[in-house]
Amino acid sequence: MKASLFYRIASVLLLLFAAGHTLGFRQNNPEWGADAVLGIMRSVHFDALGFNRTYWDFFTAFGLFFTVFLLFAAVLAWQLGGLPAENFARMRGTAWTLAISFAAVTALSWRYAFTIPIVFSALITICLIAAAWLSVEKPA
Numbered sequence: 584m585k586a587s588l589f590y591r592i593a594s595v596l597l598l599l600f601a602a603g604h605t606l607g608f609r610q611n612n613p614e615w616g617a618d619a620v621l622g623i624m625r626s627v628h629f630d631a632l633g634f635n636r637t638y639w640d641f642f643t644a645f646g647l648f649f650t651v652f653l654l655f656a657a658v659l660a661w662q663l664g665g666l667p668a669e670n671f672a673r674m675r676g677t678a679w680t681l682a683i684s685f686a687a688v689t690a691l692s693w694r695y696a697f698t699i700p701i702v703f704s705a706l707i708t709i710c711l712i713a714a715a716w717l718s719v720e721k722p723a
Contacts, residue, residue: 586671589714590664593707597657600703601650608646656681663714671718678718682711 611617624638663678671678689704 584713584717586668586714586717587664587666589710589717590660593710593714594657594660594664596703596707596710597653597660600700600707601653601657603699603703604646604653605650608649609643656685660711660714663718668718675715675718678711678715682708682715685711 611621621639624642626637628635628637630636659677659681663674663681666674685704685708689701689708692700692704
């Protein structure tokens, strides 16, 4: 298998992860018993360097920040998948940094999240590691 295929698979998984995260991270199931906490997060206002904010504002902002970075990673993975083989040597650091970053996302998902983000981040990590490994320029 070629590195480009793994990058393209990772890119599609990243897009799906971004969509799922964006649609789901502010959802609440009444069975969780989190209504009181969410109510407080939404109702307690404070001054943050001249802006009136709530913890819900911060929660929403950081959730959307993560979506933006997932979309960026999807574009980057797609672009890496389109590189000619001879360019991979120059992008090796970027490729491995992306793979290691998603290994960290997988570890954080394992520690703090649940099945869906664990599975997505693990599959993305596997694809990115395989792609980075396969992108090593072979001697002519």
